[in-house]
Amino acid sequence: MICSRLSLFIILLITTLLSSAQDKRVFDSLELIYKTHRSTDSDFEILNQLAFHANNPDTSLFYARKCLESSSENYQKSYSYSHIGNALRLKGDYLAAVDAYLTALDYAETIVTKSTCLLSLADTYSITGNHPNAVKYYQQAISGLESNPEQLANALINLGDEYFNVGVLDSALHYFKQAGQLYEQIGHATGIAYNLGNIGLVYAEQGKSDAAEANIQQAVSMLEEMEDYYGISVYLTYMSDIYRDKGDFSSAQKYCERSLRLAENYGLKEQIRDASLKLSELLEQGGDIARAYTLHKQYVAYRDSINNEETIQKIADLRTEYEVGQKQAELDLLTAQQRIERLFMIGIAILAVILLMLGAIIFKFYRQKSKINLELERLNETKDKFFSIISHDLRGPVMSFMGISRMIKFLVKNKATDQLLEVADDIDNSVQRLSGLLDNLLNWAMQQQGHFSNVPEKISLRELCEDLVKTLDTMAQAKKITLEADISTDIHLWADRNSTMTILRNLVSNALKFTPEGGSVRLSATCEREYAVITITDTGVGISQDKLQNLFRLQAKKSTYGTSGEKGLGLGLQLVHEFVEMNGGLIGVHSKEGEGTTFTVKIPVYEHVQDTTSVPS
Template identity: 45%
Template sequence: MIKMYKAYFLIGFLFFSSYLQAQDQNIADSLVNLYAKLTDSDSLKMTVLHEIAFYHTNPDSALKYSTLLVEFAEADSNHLWLHRGFIEKGHAYKLKGDLEQSLFCYFQSLDFAQRANYMIGVAGAQNAIAGVYRVQGNQQTSFRYYNQAIDIFRRENDTLRLASSLLNTGDLYRESSQLDTALLYFEESQVLYAQVDYEIGIAYSLGNIGLVYAEQGRHAEAEKNIKEATLILEKLGDRYPIAVYDTYMADIYREKGDFQRALKYAQRSYDVSIELGLKEQTRDASLKLSELYQEAGNYEQAYTYQSKYLAYRDSINNEETIRQMADLRTEYEVSQKQVEVDLLEEQKRSQQIVGISLIVVLLLVVLLAFVLYKNNRQKQATNLLLSEQKEEIAAQRDQLEDLNDTKDRFFSIISHDLRGPVSAFKGVSNLIKLFIEEKDMDGLADINEHFDKSVDQMSVLLDNLLDWAVTQQGAIPYTPEQVSLSTVFFDDLHSLFVHMAQDKKITLTSKFEDDLVLWADVNSLKTILRNLINNAIKFTEEEGEVSVVASANGAMADIRVTDNGVGISKEKLDVLFGTNKYNRSWGTSGEKGLGLGLQLVYDFALLNHGTVRVESEERLGTTFIIELPLYDPGKDPESAG
């Protein structure tokens, strides 16, 4: 079975290559001496600190100087240098085997590169993050960051970094057994490396293509590519990858069942490792040869290489730490070529970006505030319009209800006021019948005269009611004028009720002060008197008495309609003038009533700025007292109304 950690060794040749080539302790030492002599220029200090961290071969020293760089950049609020400082810290922690701290620093580097809008730096941080996730075995997240970096490098036309990212991502696809996709990535990286004539990158691309061919069973093509990669690596003096390629090829051919090829590659890996003094590779090659000889039945050779494996394993102190170091080395790109840009230009560009961003944010805030203001104003206007429409609808509804109530009240007035004259006609009809039986022609003639007068009065009553119906517009009309109380009573009402009184043998009397002139609506005044006199006659027994008396009382006229009839109980007195309390009742001779008359008396008294009250005892009689304003010649009639 192919062991996955071999993949990490393979990646390391590319990912660390430019970094390892860049690491030069002599350069680092010279830069440390230069830094010690610097006194005042923070910009120059940050540049030197970055170079020291970049070139230093000791991860602890690289961590020290990258930390100083971060501190200076934080004090200067310089996002670009913060990006560079954190990425160097991440590399140092990775070399030390602290993947958690390394990942934290890489994310910080990514954040500051984004703030500085430094896209190459963004992609570089994403590549570094992908490498850590790859070592941790989180392939899905590693794929995501690798592909994000590739997209940026394509947009920025950075050929070397794009080729490195394609090679790393292709190897991740190969580890995931997506061999066709891996092959596409490797082939593109080879083309890009060839464009910039980057030989070590070409070698790694060829080697990885060879590994894919081997896993696909295309042995001839696999061997051809690995041989080409090996020739380039030998020319460059980089033989460590050759040892790793060979052990990996041994695993592949072992799985294919080709033990001769497997032994050939394992032996060459062992020989190169011995020659270069690579203990880890010597250990792994020894184990591989032992396993192959054991499977081939050559137990003597298997025992020999097993002994060598154990010896090399025991000679390596802290094997797990060295293993982590090997894994970490596999994550660097072929080239970590850092493009140094003039610091002053970067600062100026950063300031311009910040300034433009602030202006854009301010404009957006102003626009948002304006939109919110307009929306709020429109909402207020809409609410106001709706409120006004609601009030208007409510007013129209109330007006319609008032009109409907007035209509109902008006028809009630008509029916009630017609009831009195009709009752008078009934009384006249009874007298006519009596005079005919007694053959009293003089009486008939007299009755005829009264009958004609009653008809005229009823006609006038109907005309008045019809006039009200035509002129009223939602309310009972009120047109005050000078009214002679005695004239209204004797000309329009006395003759109407005298026959009703005679029919019940009731004595109807009246007494008015001279020149008693009211300021009132004549129609409503007649309605008040008609109803009170009609009720008094209706609820008085035969041979009873009804009187109408009027006198002045200051600025008011005191009008009293008194009878000695059945009276009103205390319970009925308490609700006598209740609104809409229309209860049917019958007079002493069975006369019908709707209970509307007294309500009309009450309403019309108030309409004429007067009052009404009642005094009554059961079986003794009732007195209704109406007070209405007298006409004042010295008062403006308009204001009096």
């Protein structure tokens, strides 16, 4: 029995035979227009028609790609990819064709365009024997073709034929009947005829000989009116099979001879082959051995001829397949090489990033190490200066105690006890100097280690200055120096009490130390925005300009002597500077040799801090 898309094949064959010459003329005209009267605005329309009317799949593919290049709208891209898919399917590149149809489907905007793409996908899957996908896309296409009866009928007949090819006869018959109803509604005579023949083939497979005969006979009658001899020959052969199965060998022979005559008249080789074989078998059964032998020889001749053509075609197909395989192998090799190159480049990039990160880490490490080394050098230098000062300035008070001890022994031995009172005064002075030196030393050491407590609180500057004047008044009277504090308004500081007292005590002590007898030291204060400005002014010897540049740095040389030979540890002003910064303040100095010195200290005031940070009182 003849099978495999008979209806679709015959319809396409007829369409091709009737329209090929006309399409060639249309294509030639369009190509002439495209080459001689090109216009950018009309390029797409002309290229679209060229891709549609081209008889050669390579030519169609060429113009379809040109059409895609000129596409700007989605519907234009959908048409272009559909043409590309059609050309690739004709060339046998089904995988690429499916990809093109799916792309066309993505760009499709209307239901009809989408359904057309789905129908093309279904046909491609049917040709490649992928029944599940063919049925899936035929059904999706059918759901969108209700507004186009002719395309809907073609989709239904193709779906029925798909089920017929896999032996699902009930479904095939169902869809053939639906297609037949649509062909009758639109008056499509060719579609009606072939659909009747298809239904007859289903009945024949189901064993319903009478129904098969009626449908095929009706299809033959309609095809005779249309002079479609290929279809008539095919269906007459089926009629012969039906009558032979019934045992009516005479009718079977009559239909077979009629099929053979038509095939011979119109040069239908395959039908001559099939009809010759069937008729030789019927004649052999009827006893006409001579004619049966002749027809069998004719069958063998046509079979060999067709087989030779098929063999040649298979060889050509194999060659094409080999060439395609070679190209695919080359493509796979190129793809693999590109993948390896990409991986290699990625590896180099990753290695470069790692090296850069490692370099950055090493650079940061050495930079940090350099900073640490510089800090260690600074600390080591500070340590050397510190020990130099200690070895020089602390030795004085200690040695004075040794001298006083010897003096006491001498006075006691000579019973000059009345002079012991003067020695006691010397002891007091030495103790005070040593105590001050040790206090500064301890505070500075704690500050350097970060252990000095810094607890800001509200401090009355007036009270602080009055306490300081009381503490240092004895020292001032000893040198007949006028020491006074002029704090007209009660200013409140926001600072640590102990460090603030140390700042003022060191500055006033230094002022007393370097002010000669009969001089004066004065404390005053005013408010200037967020700071309390405290000034300590003396009428002392002043400070040279070269010493002013390093005044707040720890120096290795020994301390400067005061106007009465007083010594300091050399830490006082550095401690003042660090404590001022610790409290968020500023310090400055103005001095002129022979006239005196003025230190200016700025400490944050409580009211300003309270306004900005809501500090509780």
